[in-house]
Amino acid sequence: TKALAILSSDALSSVAYGPEQILIVLATVGAVAYWYSIPIGIGVLILLLALILSYRQIIFSYPHGGGAYVVSKQNLGVIPGLVAGGSLLVDYILTVAVSVSAGTDAITSAIPILHSHTVFIAVLLVIFITILNLRGLTESASILAYPVYLFVVALVIIIVVGLFNVITGNGPQVTHSPIGTTIPGGISLFLLLKAFSSGCSALTGVEAISNAIPNFKEPSERNAAKTLTMMGLILAVLFSGIMFLAYWYSITPNAEETVMSQLGSEIFGRNIIYYFIQGTTALILVLAANTGFSAFPLLAYNLASDKFMPRMYLLRGDRLGYSNGIITLGVASILLIIAFQGKTEQLIPLYAVGVFVPFTLSQTGMVIKWLREKPANWFPKMITNLVGALISALVSIIFLTTKFNQVWSILVFLPLIVYLFLTIRKHYEAVGDQLRLNNDIPDKIKGNIMIVPVAGITKVVERTMQYAQGIADEVYAVYISFDKESEQQMRDKWETWNPNVKLIVVHSEYREITRPLLKVIDQMEQKAHENGFEITVLIPQFITKKNWHNVLHNQSSLLLRAYLLHKRSVIVTTVPYRFKV
Amino acid sequence: TKALAILSSDALSSVAYGPEQILIVLATVGAVAYWYSIPIGIGVLILLLALILSYRQIIFSYPHGGGAYVVSKQNLGVIPGLVAGGSLLVDYILTVAVSVSAGTDAITSAIPILHSHTVFIAVLLVIFITILNLRGLTESASILAYPVYLFVVALVIIIVVGLFNVITGNGPQVTHSPIGTTIPGGISLFLLLKAFSSGCSALTGVEAISNAIPNFKEPSERNAAKTLTMMGLILAVLFSGIMFLAYWYSITPNAEETVMSQLGSEIFGRNIIYYFIQGTTALILVLAANTGFSAFPLLAYNLASDKFMPRMYLLRGDRLGYSNGIITLGVASILLIIAFQGKTEQLIPLYAVGVFVPFTLSQTGMVIKWLREKPANWFPKMITNLVGALISALVSIIFLTTKFNQVWSILVFLPLIVYLFLTIRKHYEAVGDQLRLNNDIPDKIKGNIMIVPVAGITKVVERTMQYAQGIADEVYAVYISFDKESEQQMRDKWETWNPNVKLIVVHSEYREITRPLLKVIDQMEQKAHENGFEITVLIPQFITKKNWHNVLHNQSSLLLRAYLLHKRSVIVTTVPYRFKV
Numbered sequence A, B: 001t002k003a004l005a006i007l008s009s010d011a012l013s014s015v016a017y018g019p020e021q022i023l024i025v026l027a028t029v030g031a032v033a034y035w036y037s038i039p040i041g042i043g044v045l046i047l048l049l050a051l052i053l054s055y056r057q058i059i060f061s062y063p064h065g066g067g068a069y070v071v072s073k074q075n076l077g078v079i080p081g082l083v084a085g086g087s088l089l090v091d092y093i094l095t096v097a098v099s100v101s102a103g104t105d106a107i108t109s110a111i112p113i114l115h116s117h118t119v120f121i122a123v124l125l126v127i128f129i130t131i132l133n134l135r136g137l138t139e140s141a142s143i144l145a146y147p148v149y150l151f152v153v154a155l156v157i158i159i160v161v162g163l164f165n166v167i168t169g170n171g172p173q174v175t176h177s178p179i180g181t182t183i184p185g186g187i188s189l190f191l192l193l194k195a196f197s198s199g200c201s202a203l204t205g206v207e208a209i210s211n212a213i214p215n216f217k218e219p220s221e222r223n224a225a226k227t228l229t230m231m232g233l234i235l236a237v238l239f240s241g242i243m244f245l246a247y248w249y250s251i252t253p254n255a256e257e258t259v260m261s262q263l264g265s266e267i268f269g270r271n272i273i274y275y276f277i278q279g280t281t282a283l284i285l286v287l288a289a290n291t292g293f294s295a296f297p298l299l300a301y302n303l304a305s306d307k308f309m310p311r312m313y314l315l316r317g318d319r320l321g322y323s324n325g326i327i328t329l330g331v332a333s334i335l336l337i338i339a340f341q342g343k344t345e346q347l348i349p350l351y352a353v354g355v356f357v358p359f360t361l362s363q364t365g366m367v368i369k370w371l372r373e374k375p376a377n378w379f380p381k382m383i384t385n386l387v388g389a390l391i392s393a394l395v396s397i398i399f400l401t402t403k404f405n406q407v408w409s410i411l412v413f414l415p416l417i418v419y420l421f422l423t424i425r426k427h428y429e430a431v432g433d434q435l436r437l438n439n440d441i442p443d444k445i446k447g448n449i450m451i452v453p454v455a456g457i458t459k460v461v462e463r464t465m466q467y468a469q470g471i472a473d474e475v476y477a478v479y480i481s482f483d484k485e486s487e488q489q490m491r492d493k494w495e496t497w498n499p500n501v502k503l504i505v506v507h508s509e510y511r512e513i514t515r516p517l518l519k520v521i522d523q524m525e526q527k528a529h530e531n532g533f534e535i536t537v538l539i540p541q542f543i544t545k546k547n548w549h550n551v552l553h554n555q556s557s558l559l560l561r562a563y564l565l566h567k568r569s570v571i572v573t574t575v576p577y578r579f580k581v
């Protein structure tokens, strides 16, 4: 049941903002339209039922975890798989952005003085979660289960007490618009669909369990399916309860205080129970954000092992690949939070599209799978997934049409990211071809020339010369002079020191270093290659005792190394010199 | 005269905010106190006279440019020099922040719809100036002189028309408080001093000419002194004119519209002349910000060549050192603008202290110089600088006492930066001692071992092996395996390929790479050093054709190289492999 709790945080937490989204749309017409939240809520529940049934089937078909990327790629082909993958990246980034913003709303509703610091608090929370994850917080940490239990308890309390008030007539003073009230001027179907699609944000996160089946005890499929059903039931109860009470108490959405907070205030006043509800709400939302941090690096890893994303998300060793994923997610969600000024209701449309596009694709994938494999009893199963696919597609389309202003960017982003995925894959394949051994016999190296740029005669130069003379056939020191005086001085010093190395002095007219040095190296390289010699440039690097001391050294050698490697493809040997201070 | 124009932009532009600062302080008492702006303005003019006379003497004494850092260091010692240097860094950063903020105020006063975007516009302007300077905009670009001429013309127009109105009685409908009106409840000396010190912000920038004498035609000192006097006269006229009109029109400072804009509106209405005035004001302020970009990198260079700042500001070659200064200045002023939300009047106290502390120190330095050298006629000269020093010190002290809340941070910053300067110097000197050649004879290297980490058998490995075999006495390939299967596969392939190199296979239990590899290298290094052998690790680096392709490669090799250099001080050879795609 711990698994149930932690995996459910994403789905259950959306009760904190889902009902509010419906009311925000209805509020544009007026309080008189609030009764529509009841039929719309019933529509959301039906969709929830369809999704739960569909996902149960995915659990049994993909017992090793059936993310939308895998299911779509296997059944629909690469491009739909990549569309699903791209949407899922959006989904996870927005899981973090939306959950943290909504969590911040819960906090600022309870403590209004913090309201003007919304963005700051949200960014701080993301940084906090990012650091926890970088330090290796595991989803299985059982302490993470408690916020979910507490949240369910808190919501059950508010719903039970609220309903008790309603039944005993101790309800609100304000009267809600009775169901069926006609709206002066009418209400458009467009607006109702908009409200419905907004409410579907309450369903984001229900897919989490189907991705994590191996985490369940054996028989894991059966246990995962049971958990999913149970979670669906709890979600249905909490959503219905909050939706009904919000309608009955005629709560008007308000940018400064969430619907949940208003409801809590109305029922309990601002007492300890109210703060308990707000606190657990904030906690479960932070936990929901955390699920994004488990899912994103895994998806990035899968995409990277299929060569659609950079290898940096694949790096094995020291969790580095995962760390890259975690950092990418943290930075992306912070940027989104800042761009949207932490406004939850403006982030939600993007989030919902990011969720419902992969919903649609994975259900469609399942339909194709049933049609192709036709196992026993395939027809009802196919119909179940078909219904799931159709409703999900419908919700996506409703979002795109009713909230085009807010979600058009995803229409730009998805083709772009798919193109990027394909470009990356193409690059890796071309590189692989190039690296494969063939029967070309490489040119024989006849000897090695080493070049050491020197700025004076120091211990570092001494050590570097010694190393170079040990391995190279010829060693040259290159000194860039700015004036005749220093030039002569250097020549004299060199002669006195006499390390049996030829000193090449180049005069730089404009006090430049990099360019004259490159020129010398170019000339030597040409000559060397004609004779089958290989050139290596030796650059000393100071290893400082304190990290910040690095700022005081090495800039020019870093620059020179980058130049030599990238512009000239010269072999560069870095000779470290460790400071004692 | 072009030199006059461009060098004067910093000083003349402060007329755009100086008078306003006086009124902002007086406004806390009420409009009835505005008449005090006249005596306070006269005080500012007297201070201007003292500064001009003092700086004329600095020009003749330091014909190669007498920045406060140089003058203070030479005459007062290192610590006062560093205090001056630290304050000047503040001065230049705030020259940019204040001028750009004030320029943005000029723009948003004219186009109120932009007011809510103040910070954004200011940051954009700084980025714009930074890029221009990185691309090598020179102060001598003669086009830069025009904004100064136009600004002077604009201000002369507003002053002449304004005075004409006043004389002909077509002046404002509102009545100004007559000079000498008593304030009910009285006015404190504290407040008057505060207003006076605020008004001194109009004098920031007068030092610019004394730093740039070599830019003048011969006889350069005489020309520079003439230019300084002329600029002082123009500044005095413009400041007096604006101050008087602001008083006569009884302009009340206002966060949304500058005093200059209000004055322009009153006199001309919002017609073309008004927009011309606002436009040229914004332009000259941007130009003033630009002077910070000429001065800061030069000061950083001077401090760096005295080893008080990191060598990165000194890097000769390709203007890199200057670029580092320009970027530092751009970033610092953007951070300040954001921190102060682009509020000019809150930035000004810091700016003024940053200006008047070096004023004080360089004048004091001159006093000491006269006392020490006693040339002909030294006494009146000494007195002139002494008066300059005393008044500057007084202004600094007034600032520190009357605006402590806004300038305390500089009292923290200055000791800190001086400490940092000294620490950096100490580090460089310690390092220098260490690097000096002594008579220790380094251990003889008996042979070279090269280690090549391999992940498979590719062309890159082939090339790297060939290179290593050409120079090393012994070569080892190290392969990290995660499972028995891949381990056997690799061994078989290696045997078939047979490059005459011993393959060391290490099994990594936790799918890590870096740690097992380091362990192998550590073991080999210990053995090698016992036998007097040197170890080099060869790491291939992919050189991609397009820059962004770098993201797709090299992360693990970069990490490994950093580890080997910094944690182990192992010599690392980077073997570039250039992709054809």
Ligand SMILES: [K+]
Residues within 6 Å of the ligand: A010, A011, A012, A013, A014, A015, A201, A202, A203, A204, A205, A206, A235
């Ligand atoms: K949900």
Ligand SMILES: [K+]
Residues within 6 Å of the ligand: A010, A011, A013, A014, A095, A203, A204, A205, A288
């Ligand atoms: K969710």
Ligand SMILES: [K+]
Residues within 6 Å of the ligand: A010, A091, A092, A095, A204, A205, A355
């Ligand atoms: K989600």
Ligand SMILES: [K+]
Residues within 6 Å of the ligand: B010, B011, B012, B013, B014, B015, B201, B202, B203, B204, B205, B206, B235
């Ligand atoms: K000035």
Ligand SMILES: [K+]
Residues within 6 Å of the ligand: B010, B011, B013, B014, B095, B203, B204, B205, B288
């Ligand atoms: K100035």
Ligand SMILES: [K+]
Residues within 6 Å of the ligand: B010, B091, B092, B095, B204, B205, B355
């Ligand atoms: K200045």
